[in-house]
Amino acid sequence: DAGITQSPRYKITETGRQVTLMCHQTWSHSYMFWYRQDLGHGLRLIYYSAAADITDKGEVPDGYVVSRSKTENFPLTLESATRSQTSVYFCASSETRGTQYFGPGTRLLVL
Amino acid sequence: GENVEQHPSTLSVQEGDSAVIKCTYSDSASNYFPWYKQELGKRPQLIIDIRSNVGEKKDQRIAVTLNKTAKHFSLHITETQPEDSAVYFCAASINTGNQFYFGTGTSLTVIP
Numbered sequence: 111d112a113g114i115t116q117s118p119r120y121k122i123t124e125t126g127r128q129v130t131l132m133c134h135q136t137w138s139h140s141y142m143f144w145y146r147q148d149l150g151h152g153l154r155l156i157y158y159s160a161a162a163d164i165t166d167k168g169e170v171p172d173g174y175v176v177s178r179s180k181t182e183n184f185p186l187t188l189e190s191a192t193r194s195q196t197s198v199y200f201c202a203s204s205e206t207r208g209t210q211y212f213g214p215g216t217r218l219l220v221l
Numbered sequence: 222g223e224n225v226e227q228h229p230s231t232l233s234v235q236e237g238d239s240a241v242i243k244c245t246y247s248d249s250a251s252n253y254f255p256w257y258k259q260e261l262g263k264r265p266q267l268i269i270d271i272r273s274n275v276g277e278k279k280d281q282r283i284a285v286t287l288n289k290t291a292k293h294f295s296l297h298i299t300e301t302q303p304e305d306s307a308v309y310f311c312a313a314s315i316n317t318g319n320q321f322y323f324g325t326g327t328s329l330t331v332i333p
Contacts (some may be wrong), residue, residue: 152323152326153323214263
């Protein structure tokens with residue numbers, strides 16, 4: 111589990127501000143994922159990446175931007191935060207055809 | 222896309238009893254079905270998984286069964302213990318390297 115980390119672990123921001131959540135993995139996994147977790151909705155996929163410079167939308171991509179210039183990093187940016195983006199965000203990684211391993215999560219509160 | 226439904230949303234059992242959580246999926250092409258356990262304030266962690274070429278898999282007190290015809294799979298926990306209390310998520314995937322479609326979770330409480 112220590113192979114995938116997220117920062118910050120907790121973040122409070124205001125509506126309209128830009129926020130970037132970081133995800134770093136040391137396993138050299140090809141795939142990386144961003145999920146948000148809200149009560150009643152389980153885990154919903156925001157974006158995922160199959161390799162460096164390859165990203166694709168998931169179920170709920172609106173309001174988010176991702177990049178993957180290096181295999182080990184997959185930052186998630188909220189360009190203009192809204193209250194509806196208050197959530198717990200999990201990053202995950204996997205090898206090709208492997209199971210997904212989750213980071214510890216980032217709790218984001220948008221005021 | 223795939224749609225995964227999970228039931229029940231909450232489940233309470235007495236310590237030592239069995240617990241069963243059921244999931245259904247919609248896409249017959251799904252071929253990988255992991256189960257995750259999430260303790261309060263922690264990350265989801267894989268506890269067991271099954272592939273479509275297998276009907277049942279066991280790991281100590283935990284077992285998963287898969288019925289491809291009916292498109293449903295279930296998690297069985299026997300001899301439950303208080304430390305089994307957590308939220309459990311099922312998921313389905315066509316390719317384990319690609320998207321997982323998660324159920325909405327089951328909050329299991331084991332009463333001592």
